[in-house]
Amino acid sequence: MANQAKPPVIMFSAGEASGDKHAANMFLEMRALNPEINAFGMGAAAMRTAGIDVVYDSTSIAVIGVIEVIKHYPEIRRALQLMHNLLQTRKPDLLVCVDYKDFNFKLASYAKRLGIKVLFYVSPQVWAWRPGRVKQYAKVITAMAVIFPFETCYYEAENVPVRYVGHPSVDKVKPMYSKQHAMQRYGLDPNKPVLGLLPGSRANEIKRLLPVMLAAAELIIKQHPDVQLVLPQAHSISDELLSHYLDPNLTLKIVKNEMYDVVQCCDAVMTSSGTATLEVALLGIPMLIAYRLSPITYGLGRLLVKTPFIGLPNIVANKAIIREFIQHEANALALAQEAIKLLSDTVYADNMRKELSGVKQRLGQGGASHNMAQWALELLA
Structure with a gap:
């Protein structure tokens, strides 16, 4: 129970760029409901800007894949030890763990031993692999906030307090400009595809996927010289990294930090797997999904993962509405052929748009950050 004589204190733990933003937005909503509330923890720029005291910057440990985690393990271990110490010395009224599953599971276990309430935001993908984890989480958390409506049943079965709070992308995916304005802004011809x-948005994704996407783009341009190419550059990707792979002979318009405006201008998109697929789906743009992992990570994934899809829109729809190209299938020729089909076969593209509209409907009205803020305040009361 929070001490009513002093303002409540929240500790946040976010290890990746998406979690950093989710935590920041949630805290801003909490401040709107209770201006007295204070927060500290692990995160990055978004949390700092929102007014959270970021004690440990998580940028250096925002990695995915077995090999990458092993390489960064000493730093991840140091971060976990620091967070343990903070729980013990500062004794927050509530710990909010945002995504970053394995790290935050260990942190939640320690908080439980100290008698600190834990609200976990973004469930591990128990519907894809290791559903037995629900039982493990049930032992260490106070409540679980899920971002897909089909996830609640897993926790209800184990009597874990659970709520579908909405998917954060529903609120976030809002272009700043009209499509016409955006086309003019980027110098795109509305009469050409x-x-x-x-x-x-990660360096290792760029290294594995950008070369093959550029090679596919070259094949497309050979057949369809009027196709205009655009690349929305994530803030986490440096100019130096991009320029290493770019071909000066290929006309490619790069736009920084305006992904939704860029994507709404597109007739089709080649995207990596992850949240971006859902964001493109919410904008209703036909796409193909490509993904490559290190051979070891992929091999382990094939043994463990039970879902037939990797693309979130396919998972939400529970059927293959978007073609997925994984590992060796993600080659230039295959990507080029599918992209050309999306651009030239109007029946095929229109059918995908209709299916994407269904995905958007399933995700509901949004309000995730506000719903999270309200639930956190309930747990503090």
Whole structure:
């Protein structure tokens, strides 16, 4: 129970860029409901800007894949030890763990031993692999907030307090400009097709996917010289990293930090797997999904993962509405052929748009950050 004599204190733990933003938005909503509330923890720029005291910057440990985690393990271990110490010395009224599953599971276990309430935001993908984890989480958390409506049943079965709070992307995916304004802003011809390249927001995704997407783009341009190419550059990707792979002979318009405006201009998109697929789906743009992992990570994934899809829109729809190209299937020729089909076969593209509209409907009205803020305040009361 929070001490009513002093303002409540929340500790946040976010290890990746998406979690950093979710935590920041949630805290801003909490402040709107209770201006006295204070917060500290692990995160990055978004949390800092929102007014959270970021004690540990998580940028250096925002990695995915077995090999990448092993490489960064000493730093991840140091971060976990620091967070343990903070729980013990500052004794927050509530710990909010945002995504970053394995790290936050360990942190939640420690908080439980100290008698600190834990609200976990973004469930591990128990519907894809290791459903037995629900029982493990049930032992260490106070409540679970899920971002897909089909996830609640897993926790209800184990009597874990659970709520579908809405998917954060529903609120976030809002272009700043009209499509017409955006087309003018980027110098795009409305009479010619536009193809978007979304190779990812992490350095290892760029290294694995951008070269193959660029090679596919070259094949497309040979057959359809009027296709305009655009690449929305994530803030986490440096100019130096991009320029290493770019071909000066290929005309590619790069736009920084305006992904939704860029994507709404597209007739089709080649995207990496992950949240970006859902964001493109919410904008209703036909796409193909490409993904490559290190051979070890992929091999382990094939043994463990039970879902037939990797693309979130396919998972939400529970059927293959978007073609997925994984590992060796993600080659230039295969991507080029599918992209050309999306750009030239109007029946095929229109059918995908209709299916994407269904995905958007399933995700509901949004309000995730506000719903999270309200639930956190309930747990504090």
